[in-house]
Amino acid sequence: MTPEERHLWYDFLKGLDVNVKRQQIIGSYIVDFFCASAKLVIELDGTQHYEEKGIENDAVRDEFLKNCGYTVKRYSNRDIHQNFEGVCRDIYITIYGHDWD
DSSP, rough: HHHHHHHHHHTTGGSSSSOEEEEEEETTTEEEEGGGGEEEEHHHHEEGSSHHHHHHHHHHHHHHHHTOOOEEEEEEEHHHHHHHHHHHHHHHHHHHHOOOO
């Protein structure tokens, strides 16, 4: 895992009361995190995802995952560093359907 993936895993996802898997295989893809009960795929994107080829590859991947019935949430590594609570809150709302407040 990247440092950002470790941060999200150990400081948030691992403590949730739903099953979240790391490095889950779906079709021919390996997703960063997967919550089956919420039909949620969580991807953390480094700079390569914002280059032309990365954007194209992610679009194909996201379309496949959406066609499988999954919601795909993408966050940049910068989001993890600069807005960790906001990322966690967004994931929480997606999983549980409400805010944690």
